[in-house]
Amino acid sequence: MASEPQPGPPAPLLVLDAVEAGYGRAAMVLRGLTIEVPPGTVVCLVGPNGAGKSTVLKVASGLLKPRSGRVLVDGQDVTGQGPQAMLASGLAHVLQGHSVFREMTVAENVLLGAYTLRDKARIAERAEFVRELFPIVGERWKQLAGLLSGGQQKQVEFARSLMVDPKVVLLDEPSMGLDPKTTATVFEQVVRMRDAGTAVLLVEQNARRALETADLGCVLDLGRVHISGPAPELLADPQLSELYLGGRPAEPSRPRDG
Numbered sequence: 001m002a003s004e005p006q007p008g009p010p011a012p013l014l015v016l017d018a019v020e021a022g023y024g025r026a027a028m029v030l031r032g033l034t035i036e037v038p039p040g041t042v043v044c045l046v047g048p049n050g051a052g053k054s055t056v057l058k059v060a061s062g063l064l065k066p067r068s069g070r071v072l073v074d075g076q077d078v079t080g081q082g083p084q085a086m087l088a089s090g091l092a093h094v095l096q097g098h099s100v101f102r103e104m105t106v107a108e109n110v111l112l113g114a115y116t117l118r119d120k121a122r123i124a125e126r127a128e129f130v131r132e133l134f135p136i137v138g139e140r141w142k143q144l145a146g147l148l149s150g151g152q153q154k155q156v157e158f159a160r161s162l163m164v165d166p167k168v169v170l171l172d173e174p175s176m177g178l179d180p181k182t183t184a185t186v187f188e189q190v191v192r193m194r195d196a197g198t199a200v201l202l203v204e205q206n207a208r209r210a211l212e213t214a215d216l217g218c219v220l221d222l223g224r225v226h227i228s229g230p231a232p233e234l235l236a237d238p239q240l241s242e243l244y245l246g247g248r249p250a251e252p253s254r255p256r257d258g
């Protein structure tokens with residue numbers, strides 16, 4: 001009897017396929033770059049300063065048109081479309097730095113993310129979902145966002161980006177300006193997004209910390225993906241550590257004294 005065909009790996013929600021992109025007349029920054037982000041997966045981009053990590057996010061979010069290659073969101077070809085169309089196709093971009101409006105309440109900030117939604121019941125349902133996913137957002141719902149700490153404000157930005165129930169979230173330096181403890185909290189929230197099924201593409205200066213959270217890593221060099229693989233394997237590779245992660249692999253963590 002013929003055996004049932006086994007289901008293959010889930011189709012990626014974001015695909016950058018042989019993308020070439022650059023700025024004006026300057027030399028190309030991305031030179032045939034291919035990246036896939038499956039559902040419920042965090043992919044982290046690693047590479048030296050100027051390697052093109054932010055440029056990848058700009059192409060993926062529609063801020064920069066690729067000169068060639070394709071961008072697919074959930075199988076749909078969205079190459080060359082602007083940020084609005086990308087959002088409509090299910091892709092949200094959480095920008096570098098802080099983008100909360102400090103003089104507005106947490107609720108107002110989060111609900112801004114729903115401006116493309118028309119159905120009030122749907123908006124209420126999404127608000128409930130993000131308040132549960134990020135409890136601090138629910139607790140501080142009616143307070144001014146400017147009264148929240150940096151890490152809490154980041155969670156407001158995450159909540160805002162999830163209002164449209166995106167299939168793909170692009171995170172540009174989510175820990176920028178945050179202390180180590182707050183950074184840890186923010187990465188815990190990235191895991192929550194991932195566990196909710198979102199495909200996350202992450203760029204982070206602190207590559208080692210980001211790879212500890214990510215499922216897969218892609219090392220960029222000369223405008224292409226130089227090496228890719230499971231994040232723990234990249235972290236354990238002494239040569240990669242030396243070249244891209246600022247030193248040798250960390251010692252396995254030991255319980256702290258006291």
Ligand SMILES: Nc1ncnc2c1ncn2[C@@H]1O[C@H](COP(=O)(O)OP(=O)(O)OP(=O)(O)O)[C@@H](O)[C@H]1O
Pocket residue numbers: 023026029047048049050051052053054055056
């Ligand atoms: N708006 C722009 N106009 C012209 N060149 C740019 C622009 N933005 C980036 N570049 C150039 O593109 C290249 C890649 O920059 P990008 O910001 O993508 O790198 P990165 O890997 O994110 O770097 P970093 O780790 O320093 O943030 C660099 O040589 C940079 O000078």
